[in-house]
Every structure is written in structure tokens, then in C-alpha cells.
Amino acid sequence: MIKLRSFHGGVHPPTHKKESTQSPIMAAPLPAQLIIPFRQHAGEAAKPVVQVGERVLKGQLIGEPVGPISSSVHAPTSGTITAIELQQIAHPSALPDLCATLVSDGLEEWGVRQTLSYRQLSSDELQKHLRRCGIVGLGGAVFPSDMKLRHPTVVNTLVINGAECEPYITCDDMLMRERAEGIVRGIEILRHALGTDAVLIGIEDNKPQAITAMQRAVDESSHPFKVVAVPTLYPGGSAKHLIKVLTGVEVPSGKLPTDVGVQCYNVATAYAAHRAVEHGEPLVSRIVTVTGNVEQPRNYEALIGTPFSELVELSVAKADTNRYIMGGPMMGVELPAVNVPLVKASNCVIAASDVLFPPPPPAMPCIRCTRCAQACPVELQPQELYWFAKSHNFGKAQEYDLFDCIECGACAYVCPSSIPLVQYYRYAKSEIRARDHEKRAADLARERHEFRQFRIEREKQEKAERLAQKERAAAEAKAKAAATATVIATPVDPSADTDDTQQMRIDAALARAKEQAATTPPKNTETLSPAQRAEIEAIEERRAHIHELAADAGADDEPPKHSQGN
Amino acid sequence: MLSSPFITRTLSVDRIMLRVLYALLPGIALYVWYFGPAILVSIALAVTAALATEALMLKLRDRPLRPFLSDYSALLTGVLIALSIPPLAPWWLPVVGTAFAIAVAKHLYGGLGSNPFNPAMIGYAVLIISFPHEMTHWLSPQDMGHSALSLGQQLHYIFTSTLPAGMQLDALTMSTPLDTLKTQLHLGMTVSDIRDLPIYGRLAGKGSEMVAAGFALGGIYLLIARIIPWQLPLAFLGTLFALSGVFNLIDPAHYAPPLFHWFSGAAMIGAFFILTDPITSPTTAKGRILFGMGAGLLTFLIRAYGGFPDGVAFATILMNMCVPLIDAWTQPKVFGKKGSKR
Numbered sequence: 001m002i003k004l005r006s007f008h009g010g011v012h013p014p015t016h017k018k019e020s021t022q023s024p025i026m027a028a029p030l031p032a033q034l035i036i037p038f039r040q041h042a043g044e045a046a047k048p049v050v051q052v053g054e055r056v057l058k059g060q061l062i063g064e065p066v067g068p069i070s071s072s073v074h075a076p077t078s079g080t081i082t083a084i085e086l087q088q089i090a091h092p093s094a095l096p097d098l099c100a101t102l103v104s105d106g107l108e109e110w111g112v113r114q115t116l117s118y119r120q121l122s123s124d125e126l127q128k129h130l131r132r133c134g135i136v137g138l139g140g141a142v143f144p145s146d147m148k149l150r151h152p153t154v155v156n157t158l159v160i161n162g163a164e165c166e167p168y169i170t171c172d173d174m175l176m177r178e179r180a181e182g183i184v185r186g187i188e189i190l191r192h193a194l195g196t197d198a199v200l201i202g203i204e205d206n207k208p209q210a211i212t213a214m215q216r217a218v219d220e221s222s223h224p225f226k227v228v229a230v231p232t233l234y235p236g237g238s239a240k241h242l243i244k245v246l247t248g249v250e251v252p253s254g255k256l257p258t259d260v261g262v263q264c265y266n267v268a269t270a271y272a273a274h275r276a277v278e279h280g281e282p283l284v285s286r287i288v289t290v291t292g293n294v295e296q297p298r299n300y301e302a303l304i305g306t307p308f309s310e311l312v313e314l315s316v317a318k319a320d321t322n323r324y325i326m327g328g329p330m331m332g333v334e335l336p337a338v339n340v341p342l343v344k345a346s347n348c349v350i351a352a353s354d355v356l357f358p359p360p361p362p363a364m365p366c367i368r369c370t371r372c373a374q375a376c377p378v379e380l381q382p383q384e385l386y387w388f389a390k391s392h393n394f395g396k397a398q399e400y401d402l403f404d405c406i407e408c409g410a411c412a413y414v415c416p417s418s419i420p421l422v423q424y425y426r427y428a429k430s431e432i433r434a435r436d437h438e439k440r441a442a443d444l445a446r447e448r449h450e451f452r453q454f455r456i457e458r459e460k461q462e463k464a465e466r467l468a469q470k471e472r473a474a475a476e477a478k479a480k481a482a483a484t485a486t487v488i489a490t491p492v493d494p495s496a497d498t499d500d501t502q503q504m505r506i507d508a509a510l511a512r513a514k515e516q517a518a519t520t521p522p523k524n525t526e527t528l529s530p531a532q533r534a535e536i537e538a539i540e541e542r543r544a545h546i547h548e549l550a551a552d553a554g555a556d557d558e559p560p561k562h563s564q565g566n
Numbered sequence: 567m568l569s570s571p572f573i574t575r576t577l578s579v580d581r582i583m584l585r586v587l588y589a590l591l592p593g594i595a596l597y598v599w600y601f602g603p604a605i606l607v608s609i610a611l612a613v614t615a616a617l618a619t620e621a622l623m624l625k626l627r628d629r630p631l632r633p634f635l636s637d638y639s640a641l642l643t644g645v646l647i648a649l650s651i652p653p654l655a656p657w658w659l660p661v662v663g664t665a666f667a668i669a670v671a672k673h674l675y676g677g678l679g680s681n682p683f684n685p686a687m688i689g690y691a692v693l694i695i696s697f698p699h700e701m702t703h704w705l706s707p708q709d710m711g712h713s714a715l716s717l718g719q720q721l722h723y724i725f726t727s728t729l730p731a732g733m734q735l736d737a738l739t740m741s742t743p744l745d746t747l748k749t750q751l752h753l754g755m756t757v758s759d760i761r762d763l764p765i766y767g768r769l770a771g772k773g774s775e776m777v778a779a780g781f782a783l784g785g786i787y788l789l790i791a792r793i794i795p796w797q798l799p800l801a802f803l804g805t806l807f808a809l810s811g812v813f814n815l816i817d818p819a820h821y822a823p824p825l826f827h828w829f830s831g832a833a834m835i836g837a838f839f840i841l842t843d844p845i846t847s848p849t850t851a852k853g854r855i856l857f858g859m860g861a862g863l864l865t866f867l868i869r870a871y872g873g874f875p876d877g878v879a880f881a882t883i884l885m886n887m888c889v890p891l892i893d894a895w896t897q898p899k900v901f902g903k904k905g906s907k908r
């Protein structure tokens with residue numbers, strides 16, 4: 001038995017997992033048309049390598065990775081590429097992204113599948129293979145799995161995340177129940193590539209069947225892996241928190257688990273690694289929970305690119321369904337439309353209604369009750385962060401560790417004043433990012449400007465010097481001539497003269513520069529009327545909103561620090 | 567478009583306040599038992615004034631009435647003020663105190679959540695400074711045979727300030743046990759002699775000690791229900807106990823014993839219902855301990871050496887001032903930053 005630790009805070013929202021675990025995973029029927037985004041992973045979007053009109057086979061590469069943090073995208077079935085264009089995707093910003101449209105031919109004809117015997121392979125070769133197969137973290141953060149095998153430090157513990165702490169989501173639960181053997185094989189592949197000894201598989205204790213299945217598979221494999229039941233506590237499936245519970249190690253803020261000798265993969269990622277290595281199958285499908293306000297909540301194995309609408313139809317959404325959430329109720333995002341495609345990150349779609357998720361009552365003022373601080377797994381002071389974000393005191397917010405917030409929603413979940421705390425944090429983060437960006441741009445512009453000024457001045461000086469030299473030469477020539485003519489002529493001091501003119505020219509230039517600076521009016525907001533100020537605020541707000549959208553769209557570019565253990 | 571989380575737990579502000587009000591019930595019941603129903607009239611007056619002032623201020627500040635009037639926070643302020651002033655007081659005493667608390671101490675500072683000082687304690691402080699005479703006539707417990715007034719006569723007094731012919735206010739009322747202790751000590755009596763006076767019971771004032779016990783009972787419910795944090799009452803009562811204990815050991819003739827302090831005056835209601843007001847107390851665990859200790863120390867000092875018989879109200883207000891500082895000093899380290907300096 002290993003000794004379990006605990007982390008501060010956490011909440012116990014109703015899990016609603018029973019509904020979707022009553023029936024086995026079902027293969028979703030082949031859709032007539034698939035939409036495959038080229039950006040389904042953290043990092044650079046993949047570059048299309050197929051032409052419109054081209055016939056592709058199932059598993060054929062259609063987008064290749066660009067740069068170190070990127071991954072591959074494959075055709076989920078055989079058929080014809082009919083378009084490569086911007087389309088709406090499962091992102092709350094509703095901004096379109098580059099996607100391939102694939103009309104399936106119904107044949108499901110596989111391309112070449114390269115199976116490997118991992119024991120003979122080096123970590124490097126396995127990394128290449130995973131990258132080629134488009135394996136990314138399936139816990140939600142979709143970080144390229146090959147990158148996580150590349151680490152400069154010694155990793156002695158591999159943590160496998162089967163916690164699945166978010167309410168409603170059961171795709172990992174069902175995968176563990178039904179395909180434990182494949183998961184265990186995948187874990188062994190990852191363990192081999194990492195070169196670790198200890199493997200800890202953490203599963204929340206509200207999934208007894210998954211725990212039993214995984215234990216049995218581990219026993220049969222005779223690998224020395226440990227299956228550990230961890231207490232059900234949201235957000236116990238956050239990679240850093242699961243690592244804390246299982247190993248007692250707190251991954252330092254801003255660091256990666258590998259910095260403390262631990263690496264963490266999700267169970268579904270391990271399974272995908274197994275399929276990729278031992279069956280040669282790239283990541284073209286995944287398990288997804290369809291639940292909430294539907295008649296038949298269950299899990300489907302669906303091809304990447306399947307429109308959510310088809311899955312929802314299979315489960316029969318109830319009449320009062322008015323929106324769809326991708327992910328769980330704590331951290332999920334509302335889909336901009338139900339016909340957007342399933343992507344590698346899609347673990348769950350919840351049909352929602354106002355009965356299932358009633359709109360919160362209007363927010364009341366914060367009463368400093370600190371229920372949020374007691375719930376925060378990162379030990380932040382959410383009430384202070386809220387105050388700073390609200391008053392646009394972003395420097396203070398950063399000082400109070402805003403960027404350590406994992407946006408888990410535990411604080412907002414318990415807030416008696418129904419304050420949408422997480423929204424404030426997202427807003428503050430995006431605003432800070434935007435300002436940093438602007439500041440960088442402004443710094444650059446200023447530097448450029450200063451350099452230009454400097455260059456102009458220098459050119460002027462050089463010109464003046466050349467002029468002076470000429471004058472000096474002329475004067476000298478004159479003096480010489482005069483000297484030869486009359487010995488008593490008093491020579492003028494040429495250098496004094498030119499120094500003076502040069503100084504005068506520089507002074508004039510400086511005066512001009514000062515004048516220029518003075519004519520640029522300072523941003524004087526104190527003298528404005530309240531109405532004007534309100535207007536400016538409104539403009540700023542619009543600008544902030546745009547920033548937010550832009551920042552959200554760009555947020556995927558950063559390697560996620562706190563993933564749900566991909 | 568709404569964003570995550572899409573679900574919430576439903577312990578709203580009004581429910582929290584309601585539980586605090588429930589927790590006051592045992593103390594109020596014992597109050598009525600020992601001192602008669604006049605306190606209920608006081609509470610009714612204070613609550614009416616609280617809600618009316620709240621409504622007026624919301625209107626003036628152009629805020630919606632419904633959510634704020636129904637959050638029970640103004641109501642709670644009214645009840646706490648009524649409980650801290652003499653029940654047999656002219657009607658305008660609770661009304662003025664409560665109106666000031668709500669209008670000035672709460673709304674002029676920005677309303678619910680923004681007030682730095684505990685409104686009820688500000689209301690109390692204003693009254694004891696402005697109307698010291700009215701504030702010192704406390705009803706004697708009924709079983710001492712002095713409460714000769716019927717409820718009707720009490721009401722008559724509250725609203726007209728006239729007593730039935732031939733009755734003296736001084737004969738019906740007394741000063742508080744803490745007040746008496748202070749006066750008699752000045753007159754040269756020892757603590758043990760003073761405590762033999764008929765107004766004292768087993769631990770502290772007759773009757774009032776039981777009311778304090780009732781508040782403690784409600785407070786323990788709040789602790790168990792996790793409505794209030796444990797650090798505040800524990801640090802406050804602990805400090806008060808330790809200090810009075812030390813002084814009582816050294817000089818028992820001039821310093822009352824710890825339990826006397828606990829069950830006198832506003833110590834219990836203060837520990838569980840006043841210091842624990844989340845808006846005006848620190849937000850960190852360490853900060854709460856500091857705050858409670860500071861309030862305990864000040865309460866003891868004021869009781870022992872100050873010009874007022876009880877110190878809870880002034881201790882609370884003084885400590886309220888320190889809250890921003892305490893909070894800033896005691897920020898905890900976040901996950902993954904334990905080893906580093908903030």
C-alpha cells in the first residue's frame with residue numbers, strides 16, 4: 001500500500017456518472033462527412049499535405065507537424081478530401097480554423113499500418129512514431145505525447161491518470177472497464193520509453209469497476225504497476241494534484257512534473273500509444289461521453305471529425321435542450337454550434353437545459369467569507385484575486401499568483417454570492433497577456449524610433465563634420481596661401497569656429513526633438529467629463545473583449561501547465 | 567454565453583445569514599426567560615429600523631431592493647444591536663443606533679461587503695458615547711423580584727419614557743455585572759466581596775451568564791455547521807481566558823477570574839457573532855488568529871483599565887482597522903510555491 005497525501009481544498013459536486021455508464025461503449029456509425037481541424041493539439045497547427053479532390057485512406061497523414069511542439073493529423077476514414085478551408089470548430093470564441101472536409105466512401109479502407117516491437121526501440125524512435133501517429137494527451141490538454149517523453153532530467157515515477165474527476169464524464173472509466181489490457185500495454189510502452197521503474201495508476205474511488213478491471217489487467221501482465229484508488233475530490237484529476245496525492249511531491253509553480261522526476265499520462269493516451277505502436281493505428285478515433293439532457297446517455301467510440309450533432313442524435317437530445325457543453329460542467333466550454341466536429345480533446349458533450357444547469361442568480365457583493373479560498377486547490381485567495389481583477393489592479397493580481405490559477409471553477413462553485421469568479425480570472429489573464437503584448441510592441445516601436453533618431457543625429461553630425469573638415473581644409477589652404485603671400489597675416493583658429501557651428505547645429509537638432517516631444521499631447525484623462533470617461537471605458541471594454549477572443553485563440557500556443565493529465 | 571463552471575452549490579448569502587440568526591435563538595430565548603419579553607420589543611424596533619434604513623439607502627444609492635433586503639444582513643445587524651443595548655430603553659435608542667449603523671457604517675462605506683467596520687458595533691459605540699445614561703439602565707433578572715413591571719407597563723415606558731406612578735427607574739434596573747464590578751473595585755471592594763452581591767450568579771451576572779451560555783451554544787452550532795471559522799472565537803476566548811487567568815492568579819482581589827470574563831458582557835456574543843462577521847475580519851487562517859488574539863487582548867485591557875465597562879465593541883472596531891494589514895501580512899503560499907519566498 002502506498003501512503004496517499006491530500007491537497008488543500010477541492011469540492012464534491014454531484015458526479016452524475018451513473019447515467020452514462022449503464023451501457024457499453026458503442027461504435028458510432030460512420031458519418032457521411034467528416035471535418036478535421038488541422039489544429040487539434042497544443043502548439044503549431046499541422047500543415048496540410050493533401051490536395052482537394054485527393055482520395056485518402058483511413059489513417060493516411062493529411063497534416064504534418066510544424067516545429068517542435070506540434071503533431072500529425074490523419075484521415076479518420078477512407079474517402080475524398082472535398083475542401084480545405086476555414087470552418088467553425090469547438091472553440092467558444094466561434095473563430096473559424098483551418099479544416100479538411102472528408103467525404104467518406106464507406107469502405108473504411110486502411111492505409112499502411114506500421115506495427116513496431118517497442119522493446120527493440122529507443123525512446124527517440126518511439127517519440128518519432130508517436131509524433132507520426134498524432135498521439136496527444138487525451139485528458140483534455142492535447143499536449144503532444146512525444147514531447148513529454150523528451151526530458152532532460154531523470155524521471156523515476158510514471159503517474160497514469162485515470163482519476164476522471166469532472167462530473168458527468170465517463171469516457172476514461174468505460175475505457176478502463178472495457179480495454180484495460182490495451183491501456184496496460186500502452187503504459188508499458190510509455191514506461192519503456194521514459195525508462196522509469198515505478199508506475200502508479202491513480203483512479204478515483206468512485207470507479208470500483210474500472211479499478212478492478214485495471215488491477216486484473218496489471219496482474220495478468222505481471223508488470224509491477226500499482227493501481228491506486230484515490231479519494232474522489234474535484235479537481236483530483238489535475239495532473240499536479242494527482243501527483244501530489246500519489247507521490248507527495250508538489251510540482252513547483254511554473255515547473256513541469258519532470259523537474260521533480262515524475263511524468264504523467266492519461267489512461268486514454270496510454271491506450272492510444274498502444275494502438276499506435278502495436279497496431280500501427282494513428283489517432284483517428286476516441287471515446288466520448290454523450291450525456292446530460294439526452295434519452296440515452298452513453299459512451300461512443302467516434303471518429304475524429306464526426307459532427308457532434310450526429311452523436312447527439314444517436315443519444316436523442318430532449319426537447320428542452322438549448323445548448324451543448326464540451327467537457328464537464330466545471331471546466332467545459334459551450335459549443336458555438338452543435339454541428340462542429342469532434343476533436344482529439346473532446347472527452348464529453350453534455351446536452352444542457354436551463355433545468356439541468358439553471359442560470360445562476362444575479363451576483364451579490366463578495367462578503368469575504370473565504371469559502372472560495374477553502375475550496376481552491378491551488379491555495380489562492382480567490383476573493384482577493386476577484387477584487388484585483390474587478391478593479392483592474394492587474395499588477396496586484398499577478399502578485400497574488402493569478403497565473404497559478406488552473407481555472408478549475410471550485411471557487412465559483414461554492415461562492416454564496418454567485419460571483420462568476422473564473423470569468424474574472426480569465427478576463428484578467430487575457431488582459432495582462434494583451435498588455436504584455438502591447439508593451440512589447442510599444443517597446444519595440446520606441447527602440448526603433450530612438451534608433452532612428454540616433455541615426456539621423458549621427459548622420460547630421462557626420463555631415464557637419466565633413467562640412468567642418470572641408471571648411472578647415474579650405475581655411476588651411478587659404479591660410480597657407482595667405483602665409484605664402486604675407487607672412488604677417490593672423491591665422492584664424494579654424495577648429496574653434498567649426499566646433500561652434502557644430503554645437504549650434506546639435507543644439508538646434510535637440511531643440512527640434514524637444515519641440516516634437518512637446519507637441520505629442522500626454523494622455524490626460526483627469527480633465528475629461530464623466531461621460532467622456534464612460535465612453536473611453538466602453539471602448540476599452542470592447543477592446544478588452546477583442547483581446548480576450550484573440551488571447552483565447554492564441555492560448556493554445558502555450559504548453560498548458562496544468563493539464564488534466566494528458 | 568455562459569462559461570464554466572455551469573453548476574454551483576446552493577448555500578447562498580441569505581441562507582448563511584439565516585443560519586446565523588437561528589444560532590442566536592437559544593440566547594434570545596434565555597434572555598426572555600430571565601429578563602422578560604421587553605427584549606423582543608427592542609429587537610422588533612431595531613429590525614424595523616434596519617430594514618427601513620436599508621431600503622432607504624438602497625433607493626438613494628440606486629440599487630435593487632429585493633436581493634439586498636432579502637439577504638438578512640441588515641436584519642442581523644438590527645438584532646445584534648438590540649441584543650447589545652438595554653431592553654428597557656426608550657424606543658428611539660435602538661432605532662437611532664441601528665439607523666446609524668446601516669446608513670453610515672454600512673452604506674456610506676459602499677454597502678454589503680465593503681464596510682470596514684462592524685456596523686452593529688459602530689451603532690453600539692455611537693450610542694454608548696452619545697447616550698451613556700440611557701445605555702446603563704439594564705433590567706434586573708425577573709427572579710430577583712425587581713421586575714414589577716408588566717409587559718404593558720414596559721411598553722408604555724419604552725414609548726413614552728414614563729413609569730407608573732410611584733416607581734423609580736433605578737429600582738427596576740441595575741448596571742451590568744461588569745459595570746458594577748468596575749465601580750465597586752474603585753470603591754475599594756475586593757472581587758470576592760463584589761461577587762457576593764445579589765446580582766451575581768455562579769459564574770458572572772445572574773441571568774446574563776445563562777444568556778451568554780445560550781449564545782455560546784448557538785456559536786458551537788455555527789462552528790459545527792462550518793458557518794464561521796474556528797480560529798476567531800478560539801483565539802479571542804483563549805486570549806481573554808489566559809490574560810484574565812494570569813492577572814487573577816497574581817492578584818485575585820482586584821482581577822476577576824477568567825470564567826467571569828467569558829460569561830460577562832458581550833464576550834460570548836462577540837466571539838461567535840460579532841468578530842466572526844466575514845466582511846470585517848481577516849480572510850486568512852493566521853490572520854484570524856492574530857485578529858482574535860488582538861481583540862481578546864484589547865477587550866481585557868479595556869475591561870481592566872479602560873473607561874468603559876465592556877471592551878468587546880471597541881476592541882472589535884480597533885481590530886477591524888487592522889484587517890487590511892493583517893491580510894496582507896498573512897497571505898499563505900500557493901500550491902507549488904511552498905519552498906519559495908513570496
Ligand code: SF4
Pocket residue numbers: 365366367368369370371372373382383386411414415416417418419421
Ligand atoms: S466565496 Fe464568494 S463571497 Fe465568499 S469570499 Fe469568495 S468570492 Fe467572496
Ligand code: SF4
Pocket residue numbers: 375376377378379380382404405406407408409410411412421422425
Ligand atoms: S478557478 Fe482558480 S482560483 Fe478558483 S478554485 Fe480553481 S484554481 Fe483556485
